[in-house]
Amino acid sequence: MPRVFVQGQPVASYPPLAPEARRGSVRRVTEVGEEVLHKACRDVTEFGPDLAALVDDMFLTMYAADGAGLAANQVGVGLRLFVYDCRDDEGVRHVGHIVNPVLDRLDPARRRLLDEGEGCLSVPGAVMDVPRPDRAVVRGVDKDGGALAVEGTGYFARCLAHEADHVDGHVYLDRLSARDRKEALRQVADRREEVFARRAAKTKALTT
Template identity: 80%
Template sequence: MPRVFVQGNPVDHYPRHAPEARHGSVRRITEAGEDVLHKPCRDVTEFGPDLAALVDDMFLTMYIAEGAGLAANQVGVGLRLFVYDCPDDDGVRHVGHVVNPVLEALDPADRRLLDDHEGCLSVPGAVMEVPRPDRAVVHGQDKDGNPITIEGTGYFARCLAHETDHVNGRVYLDRLSKRERKEALRQVTDRRADVHARRFANIEAVEALTS
């Protein structure tokens, strides 16, 4: 069985980090409460060097922050786009990006909800249980405008749903009860400084990270 899928296609070999990260620059990650995270993003209508450069920056920023996915509004750009480098529950690695993602509505009979821990780079340090379907299908385009469909199960399905939420202007805090949200924000208060210190250390090691 292939162990790595890139843009939904199996590959025999793949580096530790997506090659796009080699060309990227680190961007600041926005945090819950900033307007750009709480309103739906605009469709991407122009495909070209600027979009490709944004994808490069997002991959590098995601790796620096030790994330499994990152949406464009998490780096302050209100466009429908996310990148990912995420395993599923079988340990298969999935790497790629989706422009203008749309999460397919699945028949409830063909899915089940999983309660599992979930974090977010824009909610630094907080980890909470969030129910998500165990399967996800996202339709969209690649950075050249070609149509793509990405399917995921388990943890990777969680990633696809989480990132599509972002481009729709939702953070996972919006899926929590008032009590759970208060607990998540308490975790942010306790852990945010440590999270940012680790990211800063990774920035200083950026050459090793992308080698």
């Protein structure tokens, strides 16, 4: 059985990096506190080469930063779009992008919250426990305008919910208590330089 799902569909084989990354350039990752991260993104209304190039850049930027997902406002573009390359709790890999994503509202009686560690490329070096549902469904379109519905469980559900938060103008710190938010920012202060050194080395390895 295939262990990789691309755009929500199973495939027999897939390369270590999404093919889009080979066409992309690494962009700067925005950090918590920058305005673009803290306001709702605009719907994508124009589909074409510029959008495709943004998707390419986002994939390569995500890999350079060792991320599992990346939203457009994390590269300074206030559009409703995210990319992902993430494994679920069963080790199944999920790869794709979603334009104009909308996260389904789940019946509280039929969902289970998982309180597990979560990080963010825009909060470099911090990992905090954040409660998220164990299942997520995101609906939207692809870069060509084709309809998409992607479902995830476990860690992949966390990824989908996290990125959907981003396009709505929220970072995971917004879900923390004041005390835990302060701890997360302390972790950033302690680890930021180390994180950026790793990203620089990974960027060099991917682009030379």
